[in-house]
Amino acid sequence: MIQVENLTVHYPDTKVEALTNISLSLNKGDFVCVLGKSGAGKSTFIRTINGLQKPTGGEIYFDGQPISLLKEEQLRKVRRQTGMIFQHFSLVPRLTVMQNVLTGMFGYRSSFKNLIGWFTKEELDLAKRVISEVGLSDMATRKVERLSGGQKQRVGIARALAQQPKVLLGDEPVASLDPGTSNRIFTLLTEMHNRLDLLTIINVHDIELAKRYATRIVALKDGKLIFDGAPEDFKDAEYEETYESIRQDSFFGAGI
Numbered sequence: 306m307i308q309v310e311n312l313t314v315h316y317p318d319t320k321v322e323a324l325t326n327i328s329l330s331l332n333k334g335d336f337v338c339v340l341g342k343s344g345a346g347k348s349t350f351i352r353t354i355n356g357l358q359k360p361t362g363g364e365i366y367f368d369g370q371p372i373s374l375l376k377e378e379q380l381r382k383v384r385r386q387t388g389m390i391f392q393h394f395s396l397v398p399r400l401t402v403m404q405n406v407l408t409g410m411f412g413y414r415s416s417f418k419n420l421i422g423w424f425t426k427e428e429l430d431l432a433k434r435v436i437s438e439v440g441l442s443d444m445a446t447r448k449v450e451r452l453s454g455g456q457k458q459r460v461g462i463a464r465a466l467a468q469q470p471k472v473l474l475g476d477e478p479v480a481s482l483d484p485g486t487s488n489r490i491f492t493l494l495t496e497m498h499n500r501l502d503l504l505t506i507i508n509v510h511d512i513e514l515a516k517r518y519a520t521r522i523v524a525l526k527d528g529k530l531i532f533d534g535a536p537e538d539f540k541d542a543e544y545e546e547t548y549e550s551i552r553q554d555s556f557f558g559a560g561i
């Protein structure tokens with residue numbers, strides 16, 4: 306579904322490359338957790354897949370189409386198939402849950418309709434459905450500023466689902482949440498992933514979450530791909546290479 310070939314990202318005025326020659330194939334049904342220590346390139350990777358960051362080398366193919374060669378209209382079509390959830394939610398606090406979720410459909414609508422805020426019955430029904438799916442039906446008319454962090458992230462997920470995406474991307478979506486809420490958000494993401502048969506790619510700092518929920522782990526170090534495989538194959542040695550530290554509570558009792 307997404308083919309990444311020799312992807313390189315070099316930010317202007319910096320000496321190091323944020324990503325260097327990354328090649329991998331990401332497929333429908335993969336629930337990928339991207340691991341790496343701070344500065345490894347995880348956000349850059351997600352942002353480049355979403356078209357928020359332009360590669361300086363290599364190419365990303367979406368369903369076979371090279372992204373860098375797409376015209377604006379074609380790029381819009383690709384982008385609207387990619388839902389994104391963010392660490393700090395990126396919601397509009399003064400708007401209601403429903404209004405925030407409806408913004409997820411903007412990519413499918415004319416600028417004029419978006420400006421006047423007119424939605425069809427089908428669009429409103431879809432918004433109600435995704436709000437119900439994330440368990441917030443009784444809060445649909447509540448302003449987002451009055452929600453907890455976990456509830457806000459549910460709105461973020463509902464907004465991404467309102468886009469009817471093929472690909473769901475998450476840039477540290479649970480980094481601001483407590484462990485119990487993080488697990489509930491990952492459970493919800495897994496349910497959505499399975500039911501809609503998505504490709505899901507999530508950056509996460511918490512290795513336990515990655516091991517529990519991912520079907521595939523990708524690890525980056527200094528912008529390079531150092532691991533791409535099944536969670537059960539990401540063991541102490543891979544942990545130590547990725548984080549350059551020894552794991553205190555070893556997965557397999559083989560650590561210190």
Ligand SMILES: Nc1ncnc2c1ncn2[C@@H]1O[C@H](COP(=O)(O)OP(=O)(O)OP(=O)(O)O)[C@@H](O)[C@H]1O
Binds near residue numbers: 319323342343345348
């Ligand atoms: N806008 C930018 N301009 C210049 N350099 C940047 C920019 N964004 C990121 N970088 C650099 O690119 C490298 C990768 O950063 P990135 O944010 O992708 O890492 P990360 O793994 O997501 O880190 P974290 O876990 O701390 O969010 C780092 O060296 C960072 O300093």
